[in-house]
Amino acid sequence: MKKIYLLSFILLLSFGAYSQIQEPVKWAYAAKKTGNNEAVIFVKATIDKGWHIYSQNIAEGGPTKTELKFAASEDISLLGKPSEPRPIKKFEKYFGVNVAYFEKQVIFQQKIKLNKNNPVVKGTITFLACSNKECLPPEDIEFTVAVK
Template identity: 30%
Template sequence: MKKVIAILMILFALSVNAQVYNPVKWTTSVVKISESEYELIAKAAIEKGWHLYSQTVPEEGPLPTKFSFDGKGEYLKKGNTKEEEGHVVNDPIYGMKIKYFENKTIFKQRIKIKDKAPKQINANVEFMACDDTKCLPPKQVELLFKIK
């Protein structure tokens, strides 16, 4: 009986450890700028004590936040994805000055529709979240921008 209880405790501990922690939650919205231009907005809500890195980080640093948009030829990207100011700090994990975001941040991408506006635009964001002592493995999240 003791062996059965020990095995059950080990299985329970493994299942608790296997749960993925996600301190960054993403939401999307779309703002119409003109008849053919839209701004795609991705908002990141970041749990207290965690941070999300900028799209531009030094070499040998952490994985930068990266956006990829699935265009299917329906639109053109206008410039690069813009990000907020953020904080530049001496990161204790990487030992270098790195720009990152705490609490929340917004990324914006302008697009120009070629012909008929699509009903939605699919995108992916790849990012890495860290606190002051550790980083979680890189994560990729699918984003959906609904155009009204």
């Protein structure tokens, strides 16, 4: 009987721990050729209501900025830095600086030169998701996009 109670208790704890996991940001990736040897990589964040992620351009002392890193490859060359739309800007008392962030949705874009036909582009996104109540730990998401 003790084993049944113990097993039930462990199961309840595991269900409780699972329900605590929050994923307020969903990521999607795409690529579009814009010429014979150029393309654009699109990295889209869909952000749950009440949450936001920060811009790539954050002042020192502020929160963790969103950062797109592309794996080195002979198949492509990066053309400039990733671009982003105009963010929402405001002063955040917690960080003591003006911050720029996105709510609902944001699409980052990276122009690339194709050094090979049909390359596969790999990279990592680092971001911080916050609500008006809490911030989750910074997260790294790996991605892969085929350019066809």
